[in-house]
Amino acid sequence: MSREKVKIFPLVLSTGLISCVATALMAWVFLITEKPIAAAQQMKNTAALSQVLPAFDNQPTQEAATFGSVTFYAARKNGQITGFAGETVTTKGYAGEVSILAGLKPDGTITTVLVTKQSETPGLGTVVCERIRKKTLSGLLAGKKETGLPPNRILDQFNGMKTEAGQTPWAVKKDGGNLDAVTGATITSRAVGGAVFAIAETFARNREQLLKEKNQ
Numbered sequence: 001m002s003r004e005k006v007k008i009f010p011l012v013l014s015t016g017l018i019s020c021v022a023t024a025l026m027a028w029v030f031l032i033t034e035k036p037i038a039a040a041q042q043m044k045n046t047a048a049l050s051q052v053l054p055a056f057d058n059q060p061t062q063e064a065a066t067f068g069s070v071t072f073y074a075a076r077k078n079g080q081i082t083g084f085a086g087e088t089v090t091t092k093g094y095a096g097e098v099s100i101l102a103g104l105k106p107d108g109t110i111t112t113v114l115v116t117k118q119s120e121t122p123g124l125g126t127v128v129c130e131r132i133r134k135k136t137l138s139g140l141l142a143g144k145k146e147t148g149l150p151p152n153r154i155l156d157q158f159n160g161m162k163t164e165a166g167q168t169p170w171a172v173k174k175d176g177g178n179l180d181a182v183t184g185a186t187i188t189s190r191a192v193g194g195a196v197f198a199i200a201e202t203f204a205r206n207r208e209q210l211l212k213e214k215n216q
Contacts, residue, residue, distance in 0.1 A: 045061055046059075046060075046061065048101055048114065048116050049061070049073060049075075049085050049101070051112065051114055051149055052085050052101055052102060052103030052111065052112040052113075052114050053073075053075040053082075053083050053084075053085050053103050054075060054077070054082045054083045054103075054111075055075075055077055055082070056075035056076055056077055056082065056083075057076065057077055057078065058074075058075070058076040060073035060074060060075050060085065061073060063076075065206075065209075065210060067202050067205070067206050068202060069088050069089070069198065070086050070087065070088045070198060070199050070202040070203075071086070071087045071088070072084050072085065072086050072087075072203065072206075072210055073085045073087070074210070081106055081211065082106075083103060083104060083105055083106065083111065084103070084104045084106070084203065084210065085101055085102065085103050085104070086101070086102045086104060086199035086200075086202065086203055087099070087100065087101050087102075087116075087199075088100055088195050088198055088199055088202075089117075089195075090191045090192075090194060090195040090198075092187070092190065092191040092194060093118060093119075093120055093125065093187070093188055093191045094120055094121060094124075094125050094185070094187040094188050094191075095118075095119045095120050095121065095125065096119055097117070097118075097119075098115060098117070098118045098120070098129065098188070098191050098192060098195065099115065099116045099117035099118070100113065100114070100115060100116070100192065100195040100196060100199065101113075101114045101115075101116050102114070102158070102196055102199045102200070104162075104199070104200070104203055106211065107162070108162045108163070108200060108203050108204050108207060109160060109161070109162045110158045110159060110160065110161050110162060110196070110200060111159060112149065112159065113155040113156075113158045113159075113192075113196055114131070114149070114155070115128075115129035115130070115155070115192065118188075120185070120188050121185070121188075124182065124184045124185040124188070125182075125185045125187075125188035127154075127182045127185060128152075128154045128155075128181075128182050128185050128188045128189050128192055129152075129155075129188065129192065130152065131149050131150040131151070131152045131155065132150055133150035134150075153180065154180060154181070154182060154189060154192065155192070157179065157180055158196050161200070162200060162204070163197065163200045163201050163204055164201075164204050165201065165204040165205040166201075166205075167201060167204075169194060169197050169201075170193050170194075170196070170197045171190075171193070172186060172189050172190055172193060174186055175190070177193075179193045181193075
């Protein structure tokens with residue numbers, strides 16, 4: 001055996017051992033963090049749902065039904081359905097995916113819209129998506145505490161709206177529709193409007209099935 005081969009063998013062996021140890025450590029870290037991460041995600045999902053749903057005493061995430069690209073979660077109070085939350089993701093945002101969560105009454109009327117994930121342009125697309133409470137000097141001096149979701153004129157315009165199955169998709173005014181948009185963020189406004197419509201229209205098409213399944 002040549003000197004070169006003698007030198008290479010320990011190097012290969014040590015590299016292999018290091019790889020095995022690193023893999024084992026990664027697997028161990030995954031195992032000990034898997035449950036905490038899942039629990040944290042569950043809490044995050046429940047918190048988001050509580051912002052768009054009426055009061056509930058069930059676990060909406062355990063009562064999910066998916067139709068195409070939209071997933072619905074049922075809210076119950078004393079066993080009775082009080083509302084639904086529809087969730088979908090659109091890839092038509094200016095910077096990519098935008099995740100939408102919308103609360104609906106059992107008749108399909110939208111109550112609240114929330115953007116749960118986005119990476120739109122700060123100061124433009126984020127104006128469409130974010131709910132940020134603006135603090136005023138008078139409010140601070142008065143010690144006024146505001147509750148509920150911060151307002152957002154684009155997201156709040158959907159409150160009270162509903163659609164029927166097969167209805168023409170909603171559009172922003174620039175495209176001949178009735179929806180307001182943020183100047184300079186038309187693409188984001190379109191994406192949000194399209195996603196909210198998808199939730200409402202999908203609910204309309206599957207309303208009877210959703211109510212029947214959840215009441216069984």
